[in-house]
Amino acid sequence: MKETRAAPSDDDVRIGPADETVVPFLDLQLQYATIRKKVLEAITKVCDGQRFILGPEVEAFEREIANLLGVNHAIGVSSGTDALLLALKAVGVGPDTEVVTSTYSFFASAGTIVRLGAKPVFVDIDSFGFNLDPVAAVSAITPRTRAILPVHLFGLSADLEKISTAAKSAGIPMIEDACQTIGGTYNRHPVGSIGKAGCFSFFPSKNLGGFGDGGLVTCDDEALSNRLRALRVHGTVSVEGRDVVGGNFRLDELQAAVLRVKMPHVNDWTEARRRNAAKYTMLFKASRLDEHVVLPVEPNGARHVYNQYVIRAARRNELRKYLNACGIGTAVYYPEPFHLQGCFVDLGYQVGDFPNAELAAREALAIPIYPELTEEQQAYVVRSITEFYGSPCP
Numbered sequence: 001m002k003e004t005r006a007a008p009s010d011d012d013v014r015i016g017p018a019d020e021t022v023v024p025f026l027d028l029q030l031q032y033a034t035i036r037k038k039v040l041e042a043i044t045k046v047c048d049g050q051r052f053i054l055g056p057e058v059e060a061f062e063r064e065i066a067n068l069l070g071v072n073h074a075i076g077v078s079s080g081t082d083a084l085l086l087a088l089k090a091v092g093v094g095p096d097t098e099v100v101t102s103t104y105s106f107f108a109s110a111g112t113i114v115r116l117g118a119k120p121v122f123v124d125i126d127s128f129g130f131n132l133d134p135v136a137a138v139s140a141i142t143p144r145t146r147a148i149l150p151v152h153l154f155g156l157s158a159d160l161e162k163i164s165t166a167a168k169s170a171g172i173p174m175i176e177d178a179c180q181t182i183g184g185t186y187n188r189h190p191v192g193s194i195g196k197a198g199c200f201s202f203f204p205s206k207n208l209g210g211f212g213d214g215g216l217v218t219c220d221d222e223a224l225s226n227r228l229r230a231l232r233v234h235g236t237v238s239v240e241g242r243d244v245v246g247g248n249f250r251l252d253e254l255q256a257a258v259l260r261v262k263m264p265h266v267n268d269w270t271e272a273r274r275r276n277a278a279k280y281t282m283l284f285k286a287s288r289l290d291e292h293v294v295l296p297v298e299p300n301g302a303r304h305v306y307n308q309y310v311i312r313a314a315r316r317n318e319l320r321k322y323l324n325a326c327g328i329g330t331a332v333y334y335p336e337p338f339h340l341q342g343c344f345v346d347l348g349y350q351v352g353d354f355p356n357a358e359l360a361a362r363e364a365l366a367i368p369i370y371p372e373l374t375e376e377q378q379a380y381v382v383r384s385i386t387e388f389y390g391s392p393c394p
Contacts (some may be wrong), residue, residue, distance in 0.1 A: 023377045025329030030372040042257040057256040071218040073225035076251030080179040080201025081108040083215035087197040091173040097146035102132040103337040104357040105151045124354035134162040152181035155307035180307040187301045192218045208266045214255040272371035273306040283382040292389045309369035326384045331366040
């Protein structure tokens, strides 16, 4: 079993229990057991048909998930990272342009901007959660801004009202990074359906995860949809040749088949996560840990889907070590904001530029939240945290 690193990324989390783990951070074996027969039937169907690239499973999955997300078009791609890359490229992000985004996210949010030759313009997160500060995002727009990339982090929608209004006023596309928030809503609108395009990931640890890498771009614009479909297969072909250089960003038939089996369950799995989150809230409040632990929030108008349940904890690293000794899996998202990472040193940011993100990087700790988590396991997690801080148990 691969051990989780001290600072895991979205694509590096323990997804099964070790013998000594009382509460694994994520246990996909439990979910698989409930759908194993249908998954194997779907995989066998693809193998028997010998259509592995952009076949009927991908086409059916794109139709079905477009309906689920309330969009006109859904384009299956090879990963969430590639979804971001294609969406940004499709709206004209490239050399001599800028993209405004959060300094606190999974690396793909910033890395894809740089890969296109553009400049990421980082802004701070809000003071009460982990998402892009909308006022700061609007203030960061310049004549070179080609897109705004709000991230719906940990399963909660960013505050999009000010951002989308400013983007429309300036004629700038808003691309939603919804890789962690499938099923989430903002003012009753599904995330990924609000901006010019939405980007999703189907990495196995996501609320809707495949059996490997996979991603999706959503939009309502037919011309943009056609451009995205061309870009995922090396570009448009005309009489004169290719009009634009794309790449190999296709979603595999096998992944689409697995996702089609899982998709009808995603709402139930999400509701289970939400119930677990409510149970945590009740347990934490009863344990009187207010001086040590800050719980995640769900602002009015947003539906949190809890891809992760992330608390802010005093003495975070010590607490994590203690929980590990108790057999409780945890993860740190994210230990260093982008503006302090060495690969972005040329952008000229300094320590203290984005204090909310820097504080979150020191305090954020994700604890288990997967749908199959039992009440007994949750009680053990909160009891262990309570014991670490020396607070009286209820």
